[in-house]
Amino acid sequence: MSYVAIKGGGLAIQGAESLLEYLRTEQGEGGLPLDLATIQSQLRFLHGKVMSEGGLYHPELAALAIKQFMGDSLEASFALRAYRSTKPRLCETPILDSSKMRLVRRISSAFKDIPGGQMLGASTDFSLRLLRMDLLDESKETFQKTTAQWMKHTKTDAIPDTFPKVLDYLREEGLLPASNPKLNMDAFDITREPLIFPVPRSAALATMSRAETGSLLGIAYSNMRGYGDVHPTVAEMRVGYLPVMLPHPVTGELTEAGEVMITECEVVAMYEDDDEGGKPVFTLGYGACFGHNEVKALSMAILDRSLQKGMKDGPSNPSEDPEFVLLHVDGIDSMGFCTHYKMPHYVTFQSDMDRLRTTQEKQRNKQKKEAQG
Amino acid sequence: MSVTTEKMSSIVDRSQWIRLLSKLDAEQVVAEVNTLSSGWQITPKSLPQSGLAMLKLEDSAYNEPFYLGEIPLATAWVDIVTPEGSNADGAAQVMVDNLEFVQALAVCDGILANRLPGYERIDELLRQGLEQCNREEQRRKNMLAATRVDFSLLDAVEDDDEN
Incomplete structure (x- = not known):
């Protein structure tokens, strides 16, 4: 049955x-x-x-x-x-360069005087976590007035279209691994290939970029609290719009098809010796995701670094274990598994009850025999 | 980019035309193109499609490519023949689902690139798109300018709170 x-x-x-x-x-x-x-x-x-x-x-x-x-x-x-999953895939973009982002926020916790300056953009970092009771009965007029007033009286002459990266500055100082573009490197497509371990770093980055924020944060937090030793410094956190470029069918020239808002975070972690005898340099972690989500980008950057360490030396804690991290951070996978427990399990539970009753019966018989001596 | 009285398509690079035109209301662009190209022979050089594209990004830590996710994409590539016998082709790839819109944009691309009859009307659309883009750029720069951090020593400048 x-x-x-x-x-x-x-x-x-x-x-x-x-x-x-x-x-x-x-x-x-x-x-x-x-x-x-x-x-x-x-x-x-x-x-x-x-x-x-x-x-x-x-x-x-x-x-x-x-x-x-x-x-x-x-x-x-x-x-x-x-x-x-219902739509055809038409193509993939060429490798896009995030230094071309049109920023609305950039900060660094590594230096105060980063090239181009720090701009806080829209942030809750400095907000008091107090409820704004005035919003309880916010009028349409007040709502509309705020926008109109905010856009006035701002000088924007000195704002460039794009900004240099803090990592480039550190590279010039010889404190980071040299830049080494890998234009011919394949990227792992997690939408078409299963994760069979070990997986390349591109699989880890793609998995984390669409992972559930809370899951990434939870595992990254375990590393921050002591189950790991990334000790990150945020070299740069940037939020902005990345131009999506595709080759024009007629001219072949890269042409802008639109833009996506992304959050990108680069962290500098503990330095390590070069295996081949070069000078020691800082290690790095990288995080990026669609939308404005700094907790996710930073958590991803921390986990990118911890996974690199785990892949190299073997994992010494959960956040360094690629299988543990990458198979447990997808919100849709984990929600599906979780909610399936609400589906009828009548037959399996009937079987569990039968076995329990049999075990209880056996125990009763055994105790009876022991009592009889 | 600045807005002048010169022809927009001469000032703005072709690689930016579709970006600017796609800022406009799709119905407006489609209506303008339909009016302008009435009686023209427009045939697809490749099948217009609507679907997705994988967005490949270079991680700026170790310069490795990876897929950030997917984006909607519509593509069109058309061959245009006017009643006067002018021939041109135009193409567009835009992050939308709307096939009618992307085909209209492809026609705009062909009209502007080849200065087909009536291209001034599409040039005007380009101007409107540029104005919209400039407003958007200005808004974003406002956000940065208004929140730029001044790290000068406190005793070297007046206290912000006193202003």
């Missing part, structure tokens, strides 16, 4: 689905449906997270997914990733 036939399950499922839709619209005449532009703008961090974890930079559909799943970021990312 493998399955138990039941009556009326289909109706209950339909009812559950329509009830979900009822809850989404339960404000009735007193409410308005969320419009996608509002989600993209006012829920921008959630929106970026969904694009990043879904692995697809599609602002409109990410907003739709958030609306449809009422803010559940895992479900929304799942829907986005399911959508991508």
